[in-house]
Every structure is written in C-alpha cells, then in structure tokens.
Amino acid sequence: MTMKKIPYCKVVCDGNELRYVRDVLESGWLTTAGRTLELERRFAEAVGARHACAVNSCTAALHLAAEALGIRPGSRVFVPTMTFTATAEVLRYLGADPVFLDVEYGTCLLTPETVEAAARCFPDVKAVMIVHFGGQAASMTGTGGLLEVCRRHGIRIIEDAAHAFPSRIDGRMVGALGDVTCFSFYANKTITTGEGGMLTTNDDTIAKRVKLMRLHGIDRDISSCFTADNPSWEYDIAGLGYKYNLSDINAAIGLAQLERAEEFRAGRQRCAEFYLRELAGLECIDLPLLRSAPQDHAWHIFPIVLKPQGPVTRNRCIEMLAERGIGASVHYKPLHRMTYYREAYCLSPDDYPNAERIWQGCLSLPMYSALSDDDLDYICCTLRHCLGA
Numbered sequence: 001m002t003m004k005k006i007p008y009c010k011v012v013c014d015g016n017e018l019r020y021v022r023d024v025l026e027s028g029w030l031t032t033a034g035r036t037l038e039l040e041r042r043f044a045e046a047v048g049a050r051h052a053c054a055v056n057s058c059t060a061a062l063h064l065a066a067e068a069l070g071i072r073p074g075s076r077v078f079v080p081t082m083t084f085t086a087t088a089e090v091l092r093y094l095g096a097d098p099v100f101l102d103v104e105y106g107t108c109l110l111t112p113e114t115v116e117a118a119a120r121c122f123p124d125v126k127a128v129m130i131v132h133f134g135g136q137a138a139s140m141t142g143t144g145g146l147l148e149v150c151r152r153h154g155i156r157i158i159e160d161a162a163h164a165f166p167s168r169i170d171g172r173m174v175g176a177l178g179d180v181t182c183f184s185f186y187a188n189k190t191i192t193t194g195e196g197g198m199l200t201t202n203d204d205t206i207a208k209r210v211k212l213m214r215l216h217g218i219d220r221d222i223s224s225c226f227t228a229d230n231p232s233w234e235y236d237i238a239g240l241g242y243k244y245n246l247s248d249i250n251a252a253i254g255l256a257q258l259e260r261a262e263e264f265r266a267g268r269q270r271c272a273e274f275y276l277r278e279l280a281g282l283e284c285i286d287l288p289l290l291r292s293a294p295q296d297h298a299w300h301i302f303p304i305v306l307k308p309q310g311p312v313t314r315n316r317c318i319e320m321l322a323e324r325g326i327g328a329s330v331h332y333k334p335l336h337r338m339t340y341y342r343e344a345y346c347l348s349p350d351d352y353p354n355a356e357r358i359w360q361g362c363l364s365l366p367m368y369s370a371l372s373d374d375d376l377d378y379i380c381c382t383l384r385h386c387l388g389a
C-alpha cells in the first residue's frame, strides 16, 4: 500500500467565502453590522430558534448564557467531565462552581438518569451544561428526557452544541430545545468563521441580556451602534459587559459556510458509515454508540475506544498512525484529570469510571467531507494493521 498523508482535520473554504469577504473589505465597514445580522437571521432560521446572537467564540456564548441565567458566585452547575475546558471555565469566570458528572460509556453523553441521581444529591444546583458530544444530541425530549428531568428539579439547561450543528432529535433541531444553546465556529468545527460562535434561545429576556452584555453593556442594538448611517453617538452603559461581538469579516465566512452545512454533514456521515461498516468486526475496539438516526447526527468527531486487553496502547496506536501519515486526536482527557480542576475540587478518577475507561483508550479518526473512499479505506486498513488484525 502506498503511503498517504491524511491530516486529522481539514477546513474547506472553497465556496462563496472569498467573494463574501471581499464584499465586506470593499464596503469599508469591517466590524459588526449587516453581515453579522444576516448570519444571525439565517442561523436562527436554520435551527428554528426565535433569537440568534453572534459572538466571537463558543466560550463567549457559554459565558454569556450562564450570566444571563443568573449563575453567580457560589452557584453550582453540573458539567460532564468528558468535555473541553471551556464548558467548565466560564462558570469559574462568574465565581460559580462546576460539579463534574460521569458520562455514558459509548456515547460520552450525560444521561437523564445521571442528572436525576445527581439532582437528588445536590438539590441546590442551578443549572446543567449539556454537551452534545461528537454531534449526537443527548436525550433531551420525551417523558424522562433531560428537559423534563431538569424542569422537575428546577435546573436550567445550557447546551454546549460546539459539536452539534446541524443536529436533530425527535425532529427538532439542537438550538431550539432548552433555555439556551451555544455553537462554535472555531476553525476545526463543523462550520467555521475562523473564530466565532452563536448563541440561540427562544427566551426574549435571555436574548435581550446577551445582546446587552456581548458589547460592553451598551444599551443600544449592536448594529445601530456601529453603522455609519446612524449618526447618533449617545449611549448608556447598563451593565458590566464584555467585548464578545463578531466581526462582519468573520460573519461573511460564516454565511458561505452555512450554505454548505448540510453538504459537509452528509460528507461526514458518509465517513462515519464507512468506519462503522469497515471496523465493525474488530474485537479490540469499541465503536461509538449510535442513539440518533445517522442523518440526525452532526458527526463532528468519530471517537473509538481501544479496549485495555488489546495489542497496543492508545498512545502507541496514535504514533503508528502518524508514522503511516494519518492524523488522529483525543477527545478528551477528562476535566477531572486536569490539574486546575483536580486541585480546586479534590477530584478523584475513581468517581468517573466510564470517563476513565474512555480516556484510557480513546482516539478520534479523521472525519471531513473531503475524505475520499480511498482515504477511508487506507485509514481502516492501516488501523487494522496497527491493531494486529
């Protein structure tokens, strides 16, 4: 087999990105204005939410979401341990404390059962961060779903949907399910603006607060504040806000990416189905567990878990793949293992058996629409070889 070079991820920007960015540059107005408002309008429409607020990262969206829900010093909020640090760090910005929960083996999701049990142990918890891991929506809907469990316990829901655009559950798009949902347009996410994020909500009060706080607490609409054709200079500061607005340059890239979101998603689904089919017989790995229909899944990452009794360790396997030109990644080293959280909250691996089992063996395979069947075949054959199968 001839060696191929297959990076872990690859950004595709060969649609209207350049044209839309050139239009912005030529317009003479580079920061938040018409393109950003249009991206908000289109994104709200795409997920079926009343409001979409563009910001410069998903981290900013998570921070604003928690602030708008009244998370403050001493508040406690459930967070899955299997996530990126941003999900938990924004709580610390507000002086609140994350309470880390274990995830389900196979999906890396928080389950309604876990949240129900935790809500009984921690009756004072104000909110939960639900991470739609890998692009698969958590069990939100129906009787006994997370929406119902949380409503019953008075727990607000912030969805970290950094992996989950476009993603669906029970025919409803992620972005219009809970109180507030946060998306990432970071370079390696399912659609990108370079750096950027979006917050969606059906709640008018949350949207109003977020729009105030994302731009210094200025009490005027973000576009009328900036546009040259509105000469009014007068504004008030209604709260201690942040500098989280998205620029029109980034929004222009986002508009072009949004046009192709379903095309990209379908391409990743093709990769996932190839892996599920070709790796199904491998004894020494566990494949991701599918709870949604494949077309409802955003397929942001494809994490497999090498079983402990297998022929190679995860680290060695990643090295061997790299030697053969294939990039792989790890999602995630759980937060309970990170020095900051471990020391601040005296966390022990023994309390997170599923996350530990995942962490010891997990690796994520390349997954993007530009991968050909030939590339996927090379990846599967190489992985089989590394695992001695």
Ligand SMILES: *Cc1c(COP(=O)(O)O)cnc(C)c1O
Pocket: 056, 057, 058, 059, 060, 083, 084, 086, 087, 131, 160, 162, 163, 183, 184, 185, 186, 196, 197
């Ligand atoms: C990428 C990511 C974030 C942060 O997104 P940014 O846009 O880089 O701030 C948050 N949560 C999860 C789960 C992510 O994967």
